[in-house]
Amino acid sequence: MQTRRITKGDFDQIVSVIDRWWGAPAGTLAHPIFFYELGQHALVAEENGSMVGFLLGFITPELPPTGYVHLVGIHPEQRRHGVGRLLYEAFTRECVSAGCAMMKAIAPMGNEGSARFHAGVGWNVEEVQDYAGPGRARLVFTRSLAKGVS
Ligand SMILES: CC(C)(COP(=O)(O)OP(=O)(O)OC[C@H]1O[C@@H](n2cnc3c(N)ncnc32)[C@H](O)[C@@H]1OP(=O)(O)O)[C@@H](O)C(=O)NCCC(=O)NCCS
Numbered sequence: 001m002q003t004r005r006i007t008k009g010d011f012d013q014i015v016s017v018i019d020r021w022w023g024a025p026a027g028t029l030a031h032p033i034f035f036y037e038l039g040q041h042a043l044v045a046e047e048n049g050s051m052v053g054f055l056l057g058f059i060t061p062e063l064p065p066t067g068y069v070h071l072v073g074i075h076p077e078q079r080r081h082g083v084g085r086l087l088y089e090a091f092t093r094e095c096v097s098a099g100c101a102m103m104k105a106i107a108p109m110g111n112e113g114s115a116r117f118h119a120g121v122g123w124n125v126e127e128v129q130d131y132a133g134p135g136r137a138r139l140v141f142t143r144s145l146a147k148g149v150s
Contacts, residue, residue, distance in 0.1 A: 002045070003043045003045050003090040004046070005044075006044050010051060010054065011035040014030050015030050021073050021074070021075065023076075029070075029071050034056040034058070038058040039056070041058055042056045042057060042058070043057070047078075051075075052075045052083050053073060053075060053083040053084065053086075053087055054071075055069060056069075056071040056072075057069040057072075058070070064099055065099060067094070067102070068104050069088075069103065072084055091103075092145075101145055101146055103143040104141065105140075106138045107138065107139045109137050114139065115139055
């Protein structure tokens with residue numbers, strides 16, 4: 001298995017599989033801005049030439065920057081095989097190289113899979129009320145890179 005930079009063909013494939021991979025309509029999450037304008041650090045994982053996972057993430061412009069994971073998705077039949085961990089490790093390396101002080105991601109309340117994954121790869125989690133607007137709490141995941149990557 002390997003990770004590499006996303007292509008337009010990969011983005012098109014993400015759009016075509018995302019509802020199935022999420023088990024519900026999720027196409028709005030794959031906004032094209034995360035390929036065209038913010039896709040410089042976006043990644044796919046592939047095995048034997050097939051996409052088994054993707055990470056739409058970007059590095060924010062402030063100093064020090066933050067590495068932000070907008071969306072990560074793994075093929076339903078490839079979960080718990082370390083694909084998400086591999087993508088996070090690859091993106092984390094890029095964030096360290098770019099001088100990021102921290103990494104961040106969010107998820108809706110109740111996304112237990114995301115919460116367990118982030119805990120499993122060593123990120124902190126906090127419930128933040130009104131994060132996405134009044135009555136719209138979110139799980140906010142963070143990882144400090146201040147001491148580098150272990
Ligand atoms: C969440 C998701 C990205 C995890 O990807 P994954 O490739 O299955 O995760 P990994 O195999 O790399 O897991 C790494 C560690 O996270 C933890 N973990 C991951 N999924 C878990 C689960 N469902 N239950 C418990 N622990 C879990 C484990 O500690 C695991 O390590 P281990 O397998 O050695 O015990 C994947 O399940 C997914 O695509 N879910 C649907 C989309 C989604 O919710 N995305 C996140 C919000 S945007």
